[in-house]
Amino acid sequence: MSNVTKRALEQSLKNLLLKKPLTKITIGDITEDCGINRMTFYYHFKDIYDLVEWACLEDARRALDEKKTYDTWQQGLLQIFEAVQENKPFILNVYRCVHREQVEKYLQPLVDQLLLDVIDEEAAGMTLRDEDKQFIAKVYDYIFIGVMLDWIKDDMRENPQEIVSRLGKLLQGSVTAAISRFRL
Numbered sequence: 001m002s003n004v005t006k007r008a009l010e011q012s013l014k015n016l017l018l019k020k021p022l023t024k025i026t027i028g029d030i031t032e033d034c035g036i037n038r039m040t041f042y043y044h045f046k047d048i049y050d051l052v053e054w055a056c057l058e059d060a061r062r063a064l065d066e067k068k069t070y071d072t073w074q075q076g077l078l079q080i081f082e083a084v085q086e087n088k089p090f091i092l093n094v095y096r097c098v099h100r101e102q103v104e105k106y107l108q109p110l111v112d113q114l115l116l117d118v119i120d121e122e123a124a125g126m127t128l129r130d131e132d133k134q135f136i137a138k139v140y141d142y143i144f145i146g147v148m149l150d151w152i153k154d155d156m157r158e159n160p161q162e163i164v165s166r167l168g169k170l171l172q173g174s175v176t177a178a179i180s181r182f183r184l
Contacts, residue, residue, distance in 0.1 A: 006044050008034050010055040013048070014090050022048070022097035049102075052094055056106040059083045073118045074168045077144060080110065081160035084148070088156055095152050103152070107145050115140050115175075123179050132182040140175070143167070 012033040016025050027048060031041050045051045060080050084091050095103050115137040123133065147167065151158055 002044065005036065005040065006054065006058075008036070009041060009044065009051055010058070013051055013055065014087070017090050017093045022052070022093050049098070052098075053106050055090070056094075057110060059087060060107070060110040073114060074164050076114050077111075077167070078160055078164045080107075080114075081148065081151070081164065084152065085156055085160060091152060092155070100149060100153075104145055104149060107148060108141060111141050111144050112137055115144075118175060119179060122176050123183075126179065127184040128179060128182055129184065136175070136178050136182065139178075140171075143171075 009030060012030045013025070016029055016033060025048065027038060027041050030048070030051070031038050041051075045054065060083055062083070091103075094106075116133065119133050119136055144167070147163060151160075151163060
């Protein structure tokens with residue numbers, strides 16, 4: 001029941017974002033659109049930005065699904081781009097109403113998990129410190145999130161498949177090479 005309510009609140013927020021900017025939406029607007037009371041909202045989220053963060057993470061989690069291996073990371077990244085594009089009014093509204101750092105904060109955990117899964121797979125059988133794995137993931141996070149934020153800033157004009165293909169060419173073999181450099 002909890003996820004059903006959260007998804008209903010998410011849908012109400014997305015509906016409202018088609019009509020007005022995030023900064024003009026109140027919790028009362030969301031609960032009225034959703035048909036629930038304010039206390040139910042506060043049972044699930046501390047504020048609207050908490051709902052926004054949850055919605056972003058849920059959309060990306062669903063997009064990634066099982067695409068978190070070395071062979072499928074490009075498909076996983078493409079699916080994140082496509083999920084962002086499918087929610088273009090929502091994402092652009094959020095991007096324009098909160099700081100770039102906040103959007104980066106929403107994206108970072110899922111890109112980080114995608115990368116850590118790939119790193120763990122590639123490092124199987126090797127001895128690597130966890131802080132080195134985290135460092136490698138962080139460097140690639142900056143690349144992926146920076147490219148995605150620039151794409152969002154440019155109104156998502158470029159084809160996501162082209163972006164992911166170019167990233168694949170740029171980074172081919174580099175994760176494995178980075179892991180081998182940090183091997184103990």
